[in-house]
Each structure stands twice: as C-alpha cells, then as structure tokens.
Amino acid sequence: MAPGLPTAMDRPHFIGIGGAGMSGIAKILAQRGARVAGSDAKDSATAEALRALGATVHIGHAAAHLADDASCVVVSSAIREDNPELRRAAELGIPVVHRSDALAALMDGARPIAVAGTHGKTTTTSMLAVALTELGREPSYAIGGDLDAPGSNALHGAGEIFVAEADESDRSFHTYAPEVAIILNVELDHHANYASMEEIHESFETFVGRIVPGGTLVISADHEGARELTRRLDGSVRTVTYGESADADVRVLSVVPQGLKSEVTVELDGGPLTFTVSVPGKHYAHNAVAALAAGVALGVPAAELAPALAAYTGVKRRLQLKGEAAGVQVIDSYAHHPTEMTADLEAMRAAAGDARILVVFQPHLFSRTRELGKEMGHALALADASLVLDIYPAREDPIPGVTSELIIEAARAAGADVTAVHDAAEVPGAVAGMAKPGDLVLTMGAGDVTDLGPRILDRLSN
Template identity: 90%
Template sequence: MAPGLPTAMDRPHFIGIGGAGMSGIAKILAQRGAKVAGSDAKDSPTAEALRALGATVHIGHAAEHLADDATCVVVSSAIRADNPELARAAELGIPVVHRSDALARLMDGLRPIAVAGTHGKTTTTSMLAVSLAELGLTPSYAIGGDLDAPGSNAQHGEGEIFVAEADESDRSFHKYAPEVAIVLNVELDHHANYGSMEDIYDSFRTFADRIVPGGTLVISADHEGARELTRRLDGAVRTVTYGESQDADVRILSITPHGLKSEVTVVLDGAELTFAVSVPGSHYAHNAVAALAAGVALGVPAAELAPALAAYTGVKRRLQLKGEAAGVQVVDSYAHHPTEMTADLEAMRAGTEGRVLVVFQPHLFSRTQELGKEMGEALALADESVVLDIYPAREDPIPGVTSELIIASARAAGAEVQPVHDKAGVPEAVAGMAKPGDLVLTMGAGDVTDLGPRILERLSK
C-alpha cells in the first residue's frame, strides 16, 4: 500500500502550480488528501484539472494568494526571488520547499524508479507508468508531460512502485534515493547550470551514488556519455546495460519499423524476446528496452512487461499526431536539443513516404549560443524548414544570439530554411510549402506547439 500524506505538506501552496513538474506533485498531494492551493501566470486545462480535484488555483502572482495557514510553499528553480508570494512566505515564516524535495517525500516508503538522461526521460517514465498500470500494479508516477489529457502527468497509485522523471537540469535529481535508476544518455546541456562535461559527469555520478544499497542502475551501452559514466562508476553500483552493443547485458538484436510503430527483439538473460513499440523511431525503441530492463530489475517478469509496453501510445508533444488536412499530417515534437531533433526527424523520415517539413522554435538563448550550429545541421534532415525567433522561457536575451545562428548553420549544411519572426505568419508559410503526402513537424519546447491546430485550419481551406 502507498504511504499517506506527509504532515508538513497537508496544506501546500504551489507557486507556478500549472507547470509540468509542479502540477504533478500537486495532483498526487490532492489525491492523498492534502488541501492544495497555488498560483500560475495564466489559466490552463492543467489548472482546471487541479480544480476538479479540489485544489484552489489563483491566476497571477500576488501576496494575498498565499493563505496564512499554509504549511509549506513549493517552488521550482524557475521561480524568481522577487515573487510576491515567496516574499509573503518569508514574512509569515512558512517553510519553502523545492519541488524535488516535495517529490522525494512523496516517494518515502515506496520502491522508486527514477529515470534520468539528457533526452528521453518523459517517454521512458511514461512507458513504465503505462505498462505497469496495464499489469495491474497501480504505480504512482510523476512525469514531465501529459499522457492523454491535462493532468495525466501524475497519479497516486495504491501499489508499491513510484516511477519518477528525474531532472538533471538544476541538479534536483540528487534528492532522490531510487531502488532502480535509469540513465538513458549523458550530454552537455543546460548551459546556465553546467559549464563542462566534467561537471555533467560529476552530477550524474552523484545521482548514481544515491541508489539504495542492493539497487540497480540501468544504463545505455551505446551512448558514449553513458559508457563513460559507467567507466567512472567502476563497479560502485550494480549496473545493467542495454543497447545494440555486443557487450550489452540486455542486447537489442533488431528494430523493425512498421510505419509509425516498430518491433523490437532483445536478448535478456540468454533468451530472445520480441515485443511491439507503438511509437516510431529507434530512439523510442531504446527507451522501451530501458523501461523493460528497469522493470525486470524491480522484479516484474520480462514475459509480462514486454507485451504491456505496447499499451504506451505516446505523450503529448512527443511526436504527437495533431491531425491531417489536405493530405498533410501535422505532428508536434518537444525536441529542442540537436540530438533530440535528429532522432525525431529520422523517425519521421522512416515513418512517412512524403516530404518532412519543420517549423522550429529555438528554446533558450544559452542553448542557442552553445548549440545553434548543431541545431542548424539537424534541420538539414528536413526537406524545408521555417525557423522562429528564440523562445526565452526563463532567460534574458544574450547580445548577438538570435535564430540567425541556426539559419546560417542550416543553410551551410545545404538546408532550405526561411525565417518567420511573427508566429501568426507560420500557417500561411506552411500552406505555401506543403503538398499532399507531406508531414509537418512543429518542433521546440516553447509555444510552437500552439501552431499545429492553426496550420491544420489553414491547410483545410
């Protein structure tokens, strides 16, 4: 049985309650019986889903939104120090808790699986949550994206397993003590917080060291950054490797695409096992094998878990089909790092016979400054691309850093790219490019996702 509610979190207040990570914790606390309240910059379906669970959600940030009887204030790294609700918490002496600490407390008394890596965390966490639920194990889970509806990024389950996406961006994954941890890959990203690969390796090493005694690290045998991390661990933790490499403990023998699905054959404990993956691309097949290895490490029989993985059909913004109009499919992708962009573009190429067109919105000035050249090279995999201005998110502009860095790199790599500075002009630009049989990919971690329905509307005219 899952544990009850941490006493100090029986009346939590969330600043930024509508965010992917924050809303998940708020949902679980509400389902455990907490009197949840919070605020967000704007209303959203996620906020409405929390209200349906009994939460009080204020729109906008103001000191009076924080109730005097709140037992804690939950924040993420995105909350600025001058937030009025944060200032009010200091006045009232209400403890401030980082979301990673809140999530860690929710895992107390359970058997956590923590999924880490530069790319693929949301998908792999979701695969585990869906497949374990399919087997009737009723896990709790907290994911960085919605499965099929607003608010479906988290669930309080009655089972003993808790599956959590473990975020390395602000080192918050150091707070968890998993029984099983997954490291999908290790690359340099989040340049505002990490200055070098040495810094990244040290951070992932700290995460691996947090695995409980007798626990297991499931880690890629193919990704060079993951292999280097394994070498640095030097046997300090029980490790199970997976991938196509000859020395992988769970070895992938084949990945056979079938349109927007695939079939995977692995060797696990000396026996071959074939199962279906209901999302396209070899990187998603690798995610499924990581999920399989983690479930087996926790004691779930492979012969039961493998077919259950096919129940996972996707997460919002992870190659999500938004619709079709005039013979053109529109798919939404959260990819914002060159490795993710390349993987999703290769998956779309394998899954469609027509041209692949991209609407790309760079995410963060710091990421564009460091990886703009590689982003442009990734766009060369598309037939044509539209590039928007940089989505700043939490960052202030950096002088000289614009989307032009990406556009110049893409053109140097032979790509056909056009800049569009006003999002309102994108549907018309795409309509001028697209032909029946083409696939349009809206790509990026910002509000480019809003353009899918508008593109479909314009194409249908």
C-alpha cells in the first residue's frame, strides 16, 4: 500500500503553491491529511482546487501569511531569498524544504517510476498515470501539468506505484530513488544552470546512480544524447532501450498516423504488439513506448498496459485543442525548446494535411533565447506564418542585447513568414486578420501565451 503522511510535513506552507510542481505536492499532502497552507502571486483555478481540498491559499506574498506553527516551508528554485515568507521562516526557525525533497518524502515506501529527459516528461508521466489508473492499479502521481481539470496534476492513490516527473533543470532529480527511471532524451538546456553537455551528462549519470538496487533504466536508443549517456554507464543498472534503432530492446517497428491518433507497432519479447496512441505525432508515440517499457519493467503485463495507453487523450498545454471558431481550430502547445517546437509542428503538419498552420510564439527565458534563438527561428520555418511575442522572463532578469529579434532574424533567414508583435493585446486581431476557414492556430510557449487562445477564439467568433 502507499505510504502515509511524513510527520515533518503535517503542517506545510508552500511559497508559490499555485505552480505546476508545487500544487501537485500540496494536493497529495492535503489528501493524506496534512494541514496545507501557502501563497501565490495571483489567484487561479489551481488555487481554488486546493481550497476545495481544505488548503489555505493566500494571494500575494507577506510574512503574516506564514503560520507560527507551520512544520516546514516548501520552496522551489524559483523562490528568491528576499521573499518575505522565507525570511519569516528563518526568524521562526521553521525548516525550509525544497519541493524535490518533499516529493521524495512522498514517494518513500512506494514503487516509484521517475520520468526524466529534456523533453516529454509531462506527457510520458501522464500516459503512465492514466494507463495505470485505467487498469485499476490506483497509482499516486505528480505531473507538471493538468490532465483534464485544475488540480488534476497529482493524486494520492491507494496502490503501490508512484509515477513522478523528475526535473533536471535545477538538478533536483538527484533527490529521488526510483525503482524504474525513464530518460527520454538528453540535450543542453537550462543554460543558467548548465554550462555544457558534459555537465548535463554528469547530472544524468548522477540521476541513474540513484536507481535502487535491482531497478531498471528505460532509455531512448535513438536520441544521440541518450545513447552517449548509455555508453558512459558502467553496466551496474539493468538497462532497457527503446526506439526505432535496430539494437533497441523494445523496437518501434512503425508509427502510422490516423488523423489525430497514431497506430504504433513495437517488437517486445520477440513478438509484435500493436496499440493506439490517442494524440498525434511520432514523438508522442515514442513517449508511449517509453511508458510501456517502464510499466513492463515494474511488472505490469504489456498486453494489458498497451491498450490502456489509448485512454490518454492529452494533457493541458500539450497540443491541447482550445476550441474552434469561424472554421479555425486553436491549439495550445507548451513547446519552448527548438526540439519540442519542431516535434509539435511536424506532428500538426502530419495531422493537418493541406491546412495552413499559423503560430503565435512566445520565447521563454532570456538565457534560452540567447543560446537557442537561431534554432527556434529555424523551427518556426515549419509554420506557414508566425507572430513572435517578446520574451517571457519567468525567473530571469533581462540580458542586454537578447530580444525576440534574434529569433525573428533567424526565421526570416530560413525563409519563414514572421511578424514581431510587442503587445499581446494585438494578437487576437492580428490572427483574425490572417486566419481563414480550415487553418490551425498554435499558441506556443511556456509562458502566459496560453491565455491568448480563448481571446483569439472570441475575436474569430465576432
């Protein structure tokens, strides 16, 4: 059975409780009986979902929001040292716990599957959570995005399996001790924390070293960064590779597009196995194969798990259909790294046929734009036309000379039709002026570009 409530976390206070990772941990703790409280910069449906579970959620950050008897304060790497609640915790001597340590405590005593990689973590974690739930396994899970409603990014289940997204961005995935680890791909990203691919590989090696004795690593046989990581391992961990490569242990024989779905055939245990993935694109099909291999490594029969994976129909912000107006479909994409952008645009191109694809792209982070702006521009060349917004700063301060113009120049050099838009309020009107019946519009990026989808639909309707 799943473990209970860690004693030191029976009265936690979360700074930034509305965030994707933080809210999931808060939800599980509330479901286990903790007295959960926290604060966030703005109110949201996620905050309201936590309140429905009995949590106290304050809007804004103030020292008075932290109760004197809080057992710990949970923070992410995005919380700055001058946060008034963090300073108050120091005055009161209340322990400060990183969210990764909190999640590791929740997984203690369970059979954890930790999903890592530069791209695809949220999708793969969601696929496993949905499929295992479909099979009645009652897993616990913590995902970096909502499945179908605010607060659906996490659950305390009665079963023994715990599926969790393992974030490499700040090396916090070194905290976990999984029975099964998935590594989808290994690329240089998060440039504020990693200076080179060597540092990235060292970090992933440390993560692999955290797999419990007798555990299993499931890793891509196709992605060069993952193959290099496999070559660097000492062989002490059982490794299962997956992909289209001839030497893959779980070999992908075919991915056949069927509208917004795919039919996937793999060779597993010497024989073919065919199943449906209910989202478009080869990269999502490969995510499903990784999920299948991980579940099998944990003892779930492949013949049961494969058809159950079809129950996954998407997660918010991962090629999520926001609606249709005037014959134009508006789809939301979380893609913010060039590899993700290319994968989503290729998936939509395969599913859309002759339809035009229009993109509203918002770059995420100054450091990422500085390092990968050229590649982002090249990815946008896959669209028929794009609007590019100013950079969403998130946790970063501006970097002199780094603007969206780096992306726009690269896109135009690659032959793309790209227009700069500095005021997001102008986007709905601009899209309405461009779009024709049958077109697909993608709002793309990890920032607040997602908020534009409903506004574009409203403008198209009028």
